[in-house]
Amino acid sequence: MAAFTKDFFEKREVDGINMYIIPAGTTLYRGDSNFTDITHPELLKGDYKFFTPDAEYADKYGIVFEFKTKNELQLVAMDDISEQFFKKAPEDIQDILEDNYGYSSHKRDSVEEKDYKVSQYVCKQGYQGYAANTMKHVARLEDDLDPEVIICNAEEHVERIRRVTEESNISSKLDELKMRRTERDRVGPRKKARREIDDRVKPPSMGNLFGDEDEDEDEDEDERPPVSRSLFGGKTKKSKKSKKKQTKKKKAKTQKKRKSKKSKTGKK
Incomplete structure (x- = not known):
C-alpha cells in the first residue's frame, strides 16, 4: 500500500535526522531516456536512482516504469534538513544544501551536477537515499519543484512491476527527448536562477x-x-x-x- 498523499510520506526523526518513511509495497515511478524494456539488466544499475510517486512527473524524463519498494525505506528529508545532518557535512556539501536545497530558505534550485553530488554524498554516508516533497523554487517566476525520491542501490530496494508508457508512444517520446536534448545543447547549461534581491543590498556587478x-x-x-x-x-x-x-x-x-x-x- 502506497503511503503517498498530498502530504507526501510520513516524516519521523531518526537518530537526530529528519527522515521520510516509505513503507514496503509503495508504488514509485521512474522516467528513463536510455531504456525501453523494464527487464533490461542495466535499468537499475548504479549507486543511486531517481524516482517519484507521481507518474505524470516521471513522464517528463522519459519512458515511464513502475516499481514497488521491497522493504521499508528511511530517506533523509531534504525539504526539512536537520541541523545535525547539515553540520556533519563537508563545506562544499553545506554550500549546496544551503543554495540548492534550501537549508535556510526552504526553497529549491535543482542543478543537475549539484543534485548528483549530494546524492553521492548521501549514499556514501550509508543512508538509503533522500526524499523531498513539493518545494518552492528560488526564482519567483519558476514552477514549484515536484516531489522527488532518490534511492541508493535501488536494485536491492525496489521491484520492477511494468512499463507504464504504451508501446505505441515510445517512438514519439524518444523523439521528444532527443529534441529537448538538442535544444539544451544549443542553448547551453541553464544559468543559475537569480535570487530575490533586497533593495537595501548593493546590486552585483x-x-x-x-x-x-x-x-x-x-x-x-x-x-x-x-x-x-x-x-x-x-x-x-x-x-x-x-x-x-x-x-x-x-x-x-x-x-x-x-x-x-x-x-x-x-x-x-
Whole structure:
C-alpha cells in the first residue's frame, strides 16, 4: 500500500535526522531516456536512482516504469534538513544544501551536477537515499519543484512491476527527448536562477551577473557604466557624473543669458 498523499510520506526523526518513511509495497515511478524494456539488466544499475510517486512527473524524463519498494525505506528529508545532518557535512556539501536545497530558505534550485553530488554524498554516508516533497523554487517566476525520491542501490530496494508508457508512444517520446536534448545543447547549461534581491543590498556587478570572471572587479570603476537599478525592480538612479554634467550645462546657459542681456543694454 502506497503511503503517498498530498502530504507526501510520513516524516519521523531518526537518530537526530529528519527522515521520510516509505513503507514496503509503495508504488514509485521512474522516467528513463536510455531504456525501453523494464527487464533490461542495466535499468537499475548504479549507486543511486531517481524516482517519484507521481507518474505524470516521471513522464517528463522519459519512458515511464513502475516499481514497488521491497522493504521499508528511511530517506533523509531534504525539504526539512536537520541541523545535525547539515553540520556533519563537508563545506562544499553545506554550500549546496544551503543554495540548492534550501537549508535556510526552504526553497529549491535543482542543478543537475549539484543534485548528483549530494546524492553521492548521501549514499556514501550509508543512508538509503533522500526524499523531498513539493518545494518552492528560488526564482519567483519558476514552477514549484515536484516531489522527488532518490534511492541508493535501488536494485536491492525496489521491484520492477511494468512499463507504464504504451508501446505505441515510445517512438514519439524518444523523439521528444532527443529534441529537448538538442535544444539544451544549443542553448547551453541553464544559468543559475537569480535570487530575490533586497533593495537595501548593493546590486552585483554586470560581470558577476552574467557569469564573467572575477577579474572584471579589478577594472577602474570610472571605466565601467553604473548598473541600473531598474534591473532589480527599483527606480533608476542617476550617477554623480551625470548630475555634474547637468549642473555645468545649467551654469553655461545662465552665463550666455547674462552676456546676451549685457550686449542688448550696450546697444541701447
